[in-house]
Amino acid sequence: MRILVWAVLLLSACSGGGDAVIANPWVRAMPPGSAMTAAYFEFSNRTGSDQTIVAASSDAFELVEIHRTVTADGISRMQQEDAVVVAPGETVSFAPQGRHLMLMRPRGTIQPGQVIGFDLHLDDGQIVTFSAEVRQTPK
Amino acid sequence: MSVPLRIIAAILALLALGAGAYTAYRLQSAGPAAPDDIDATIFNAPRPIPGFALTDHNGEAFDPQRLQDHWTLLFFGFTHCPDVCPTTLNTLARSRALLSDLPASLQPEVVLISVDPERDTVEKLRDYVPFFDPTFIGVTGTTAEIDALTAALGVAHMKVPREDGDYTVDHSSAIFLIDPTGRQAALFSAPHEAASLAARYKATISYLERR
Numbered sequence: 001m002r003i004l005v006w007a008v009l010l011l012s013a014c015s016g017g018g019d020a021v022i023a024n025p026w027v028r029a030m031p032p033g034s035a036m037t038a039a040y041f042e043f044s045n046r047t048g049s050d051q052t053i054v055a056a057s058s059d060a061f062e063l064v065e066i067h068r069t070v071t072a073d074g075i076s077r078m079q080q081e082d083a084v085v086v087a088p089g090e091t092v093s094f095a096p097q098g099r100h101l102m103l104m105r106p107r108g109t110i111q112p113g114q115v116i117g118f119d120l121h122l123d124d125g126q127i128v129t130f131s132a133e134v135r136q137t138p139k
Numbered sequence: 140m141s142v143p144l145r146i147i148a149a150i151l152a153l154l155a156l157g158a159g160a161y162t163a164y165r166l167q168s169a170g171p172a173a174p175d176d177i178d179a180t181i182f183n184a185p186r187p188i189p190g191f192a193l194t195d196h197n198g199e200a201f202d203p204q205r206l207q208d209h210w211t212l213l214f215f216g217f218t219h220c221p222d223v224c225p226t227t228l229n230t231l232a233r234s235r236a237l238l239s240d241l242p243a244s245l246q247p248e249v250v251l252i253s254v255d256p257e258r259d260t261v262e263k264l265r266d267y268v269p270f271f272d273p274t275f276i277g278v279t280g281t282t283a284e285i286d287a288l289t290a291a292l293g294v295a296h297m298k299v300p301r302e303d304g305d306y307t308v309d310h311s312s313a314i315f316l317i318d319p320t321g322r323q324a325a326l327f328s329a330p331h332e333a334a335s336l337a338a339r340y341k342a343t344i345s346y347l348e349r350r
Contacts, residue, residue: 028225031218031270033263038221063303069222071329075295076223076312096226097330103221137229 019047020086020120024139025132027103028096029112037110038067039101039118039132040094045086052123053084060116062105069097078102083123110134177342178327178335185322191288193252193280196264201250201278206321210247210344213315215294217255217308218267224251226331227312228271233333235272238340245344247316253279254289254296254310292323316343 025041039058045051056064066081076097084099086092094100101118110116112134120128193201212231216224231249238246251268253259256279259267264277279285289296296310312329314336325343327336 028221030225031267033266035219036221037225067222071223071312074311074313074328075309076329077299077309078222078307097223100222 020044020051020122020128021046022120022128022130023091025118025130026138027110027116027132027134029134029136030110032109034110035106036102036104037106038096039064039103039116040096040138041130041132042091042093043084043086043120043128044091045088048088050088051086053086053120053128054082054123055121056101056118057121058103058116058118060107060110061103062107063103064118065102065104066099067102068099071097112136177346178339179316179325179343180328181325181343181346182323185318185320185324187322188317189287189291191280191284193278193284193288194261196261196268196277196279198261201276201280203321206317208319210245210319211317212247212249212340213252213292213317214250215252215254215289215296215310217253217310218259218263219255219307223312223329225271227314227329228268228275230331230333230336231275231314232272234337234340235274237333237337241341245348247340248276249274250276250278252285252288253277254285254294255298255308256280256282256285316340318347 021044023042023044025039027039028037030037043051043053053066056066058064066084068079068081070077070079081099084092092099114134115131116134117129117131120130122128188203188206190203191201195201195205214227214231216227218224228251235247235249249272251264253264259277259279261279264279268275268277288294292315294311294313296308298306298308300306312331314327314331315323316325316327318324324347327339327343
């Protein structure tokens with residue numbers, strides 16, 4: 001059990017892509033029966049060229065979209081983003097009240113403490129995988 | 140009156156004048172802080188809210204009477220909202236915890252009013268709102284009643300269709316401060332952060348209580 005926990009912690013700290021690092025991932029815990037929630041993390045590009053995130057997916061949700069909350073003139077709007085470009089050496093934050101993965105139609109109950117896997121699809125076909133714990137607030 | 144007595148009387152009169160001036164100066168400097176110092180929009184005259192008949196998440200009537208005798212933080216949102224609404228509700232929950240040192244009479248009641256009454260039923264709000272803080276109150280009603288209240292408060296909200304046939308709602312992200320007589324006293328603009336929202340609330344009600 002302890003080995004499994006460590007494996008999960010290591011997974012959540014590292015990415016599967018090798019040249020991208022995902023840090024501080026978490027999924028917002030929502031009331032039971034909620035139709036949607038959001039995932040947040042930081043994406044660091046450790047390569048020498050642009051990395052472009054064009055889609056995201058998760059086995060735990062039927063639909064995952066890249067969105068950004070934009071607040072202008074006192075009104076909050078959600079904008080879907082087709083691509084997020086991360087320049088070499090740069091880090092892009094997916095954070096509350098900003099860019100996030102919008103997670104819709106959960107395939108099962110999503111509970112605090114649960115660890116959910118995600119795939120970020122890059123425009124060059126590479127897939128960056130990471131796991132995120134369901135929490136009420138970030139660590 | 141002898142000369143020495145006249146001198147004493149003059150000195151006493153001068154002292155009284157000085158004390159008066161000092162008191163006036165102290166009163167002035169201890170007066171209400173200029174609203175410019177507070178990160179809030181404070182209305183010069185609190186704005187009355189026209190009557191409304193809504194329903195809370197327990198199925199009880201939510202009318203102007205429910206805004207009487209306590210401060211209220213009013214927020215507009217909806218449950219099919221993945222980012223802004225849960226973030227704001229979490230922020231409000233943490234702010235409220237930070238305000239627990241205030242006397243009970245100055246602690247705010249927190250109310251979420253749905254801008255998506257079609258999907259946000261009483262049952263939906265009962266599952267959703269107390270999850271963030273058991274004291275929070277969720278409110279819904281008919282589309283006409285919600286529209287009338289949001290129009291009166293100047294709260295913008297627009298239904299935006301999604302490609303998959305679903306829809307989302309763009310809405311005002313401000314938090315409204317309602318005074319203990321049920322009038323709109325101030326509003327706090329986004330972005331909201333727990334510690335600063337608690338500080339803004341304290342500064343605003345402290346100013347309003349002295350005004």
